Amino acid sequence: MLNSIPSFTRLVSELAKFPGIGNKTATRLAFFLLRQPEAETEALASALLDLKRRTRFCSVCFHITEEDPCQICTDKGRDDTLICVVEDPQALLAIERSRSFKGRYHVLHGALSPLDGIGPADLKVAPLIRRLEQGTIQEMLIATNFTVEGDATALYLAKLTQHLGIKLTRLAYGIPMGSELEYVDEATVNRAVEGRREL
């Protein structure tokens, strides 16, 4: 019966493309939207369009931004000698939220994964090398994810930049804060022990 309402069906199909949303949830959301006043729907529609029309990637660090270069790249209070390399904007935001890092960033937009057809040319590696070659950066913190692919990407970058004489660091494998050792899974404890540091 729902198929007899083409505009409804069309919206459900679009919503069902979202990550983590199946047909059931999409239908529920569509019914919710249906009952909304028109002004609300207009606000949502223009927010969606704005997001697309106003944002782009920063031409320096490739983070999402409305102005180019982005706020992080133009922030005078940040350390120009330190750069943090992440896989995606989400990772950048996670580090920013922690307020633990005061250098610059570089977003790769992915990690090496031959099985998915992703090689160095598909990532923002070349612009990173150009930034490093300018000579200001003294330390590169590689904060790619702790996956097989993230690790390989880190190693690849390390090899690639060896000759530049930049200090290379990797995020430490850690025990989540507030967790008791007893309840942390063994693999994490293992890596935390391997990556122990002097007090």
Place this chain on the structure above:
Amino acid sequence: MILECLKAYNYRNLAATELSWNEKFNVVYGSNAQGKTNLLEAIYLFGHLKSFRNARGSDLIRHNAETARLNATIKRHKVRHQLEITLAKAGRTPKINGKTVQKLTQFLGHLRTVIFTPEELGIIKGYPAGRRALLDRAILQTDPTYLERVQEFDRVLRQRNQLLKQQSSFKELIPWNSAFVRTGGIIRYERINYLERFRSQLRLVYKEITGGTETADVHYSVAPGALQCLTEQLATDLDKNYQREQKLGLTLAGPHRDDLEFLVDDRLLRTFGSQGQQRSFLLAFKAAQVVDLEKQLKESPILLLDDLASELDASRQEGFFSFLLQRQSQVFLTAAQLPKLAISVRQTASYFKVDQGMIFLTTPE
């Protein structure tokens, strides 16, 4: 660890009845194709989340059904836990006490199971992959986190092979080479360590079952060494094989190519073993696994014995039962006919009859 109750919904041909099991010895009997092995497979699943048969997840779901579910009540260190496995076409979802687990390794280890089944006998004369899997499953029962190391290695291997197939530059291979060497070295190291410990148990148990006439042994195709040596050896092999690997598009040496040799009286079981020797060996392998688990965990795994009677002659069966009597394990034993058991076992055992997937408690005679 004890399996107290089991409920199966839409699991193969098993009927949805709730069954309470004997803490010591369960005899499950019935004609062919009634569901005896299916029952053992369902219990086994709690320890491995994978069947010992070459079955896909969807094979385990009753024909024409969408999902299957297994519920177990277990007792460990005097505490009861509810374990649940939901099987669907898309995959399996394990739960502990009603809560979904974040990692499979958190589920594994709650109910450790060791199975002896004629369906695994082909492993002895089959391809090395079967023997490697047998070993990996044994290690996994002692240390569930081994699964993560194996999965990491598999992923690295597949990524590396993909690059080789694409004829990529050596520069692109470098990070995958070092990941391969690191993860592969760990797998070899753990396999070798396990076998070093396991070998003496295997010899003892094999002697016991066969009445001391033959000696059994296992050999891994890579010599023991420190983790660093094993890692360096893998690196050397990668260098040596680079040209050929590039041409063939696959990785020629590593834990994925190793073999585990089974020997009786220093002769390869794969080429010289009689049917009886193969069965005794596999049984001894499983029994040694039980002893090792008891030593490592101070806790007995659940022993699943499928169709033992049709596999061993009377004297070897007797040897095995005397081994069993020294164990603390809860045992599930299947047979087409009611087996003749030693009096001490018979008195404590419970008997279950299986008929077209329905299982019920009986009192024989």
